[in-house]
Amino acid sequence: MSVVEKFKNIFEPDLLEEIEAKANNVIVEEGKTILDIGQTVRIIPLLLKGILKITRVDESGKELLLYYVHANESCAMTFTCCMQQYPSEIKAVAETEVEFLAIPISIMDEWLVKYPTWKSFVMRTIRNRFNELLNTIDLLAFQKLDERLINYLKEKSKATNSTLINLSHEEIANEMASSREVISRLLKKLENDNKVLLYRNQIKLLKDL
């Protein structure tokens, strides 16, 4: 599907034309880091295909999942970072093979005044993400780890479009900034409640999770 077709309901025709003219099509293979902490944001990614995983990393190298960017979305953090060329606070990894349009940040300002649909798109993605982050903070602050784990598994399942999760308990623990033993115990509990099936490096999600 062409770019124009994909976004014709969102952006005005003039803008679509300019996107076609000025944006580069980029394809990144699974697992590759697109943007690391400290790097300067040079482009705005407009996701066409695949999923980006956005994480924070603390001093000791532990990762905490912030959110996923799905197709037809962009990353709110890049908007906020790029305006004034701040280095990135976050890390973006291609969760699957990813295809996106790279829009040079130099024309961001121009588009914001020129195209109302671009402005509302930017505002909308920032607002959506902000709400989601508030939600995440709620989860961290008030929700118990077991609920967070269920949440995590569901998100993962949605991201990979499969109920079979290919992760070790340790990998999950790292992404949730927890420890392997705790995750193992919680998963065991979920298995006893017939919510999941556990295998080595694999977790099968059952319907009534």
Add this chain to the structure above:
DNA sequence: ACATTAAGTGATT
């Protein structure tokens, strides 16, 4: 058969 890595468990803080 052996080594390595993932997962399970009890005790301690």
Add this chain to the structure above:
DNA sequence: AATCACTTAATGT
């Protein structure tokens, strides 16, 4: 809920 120390199970060589 995290960490430690240890056991058990699965997997690769």
